[in-house]
Amino acid sequence: MLRYITTGSLGSRVAQGRCFSNLGFALVEVGELEEAWESFLHAQQAFRDTDDPSGQWQVCEGLGGIKLQMRDPEKASQYYKDALQLLCKCQDVSSSVQERLVTKLSEALQQKLLLQQVGPPKQRAAPERQHHRQQKRRAAVISDTQQNRRPMLNGHT
Known part of the structure; x- marks a missing residue:
């Protein structure tokens, strides 16, 4: 239009x-x-x-x-x-x-x-908190992934 x-x-x-x-x-x-x-x-x-x-x-x-x-x-x-x-x-x-x-x-x-x-x-506080939350989520995902891989690796060896 x-x-x-x-x-x-x-x-x-x-x-x-x-x-x-x-x-x-x-x-x-x-x-x-x-x-x-x-x-x-x-x-x-x-x-x-x-x-x-x-x-x-x-x-x-x-x-x-x-x-x-x-x-x-x-x-x-x-x-x-x-x-x-x-x-x-x-x-x-x-x-x-x-x-x-x-x-x-x-x-x-x-x-x-x-x-x-x-x-x-306060524009800096929110992004910093968001970044901190994202780091926690990544750590949790990595931790979960690593825990899931171990049994699979252990089961295949």
């Missing part, structure tokens, strides 16, 4: 942007964040190419949402700020859209503060 959209067969760069944007939002709904990210990036480029601030702010909102789900509130905040700036260039936008973006920006900033207070997760 992405190949179809990118080949230009739709005839309109704006239409391409809308397709990628819609696909991005659909992929977020089913939890496919990496694919959604790529779709939003394609949409963002299409909307930049056509100088479409309405499409751009919507894509920034989607990118911000993905970053928030990925626990990257710093980047999420930036995307929400970008969305608000682009929203100012649009006409006839309801105040509820602006309120929604401000709420999301606030959530991202709160998450950022919380992460700063708690500190970064």
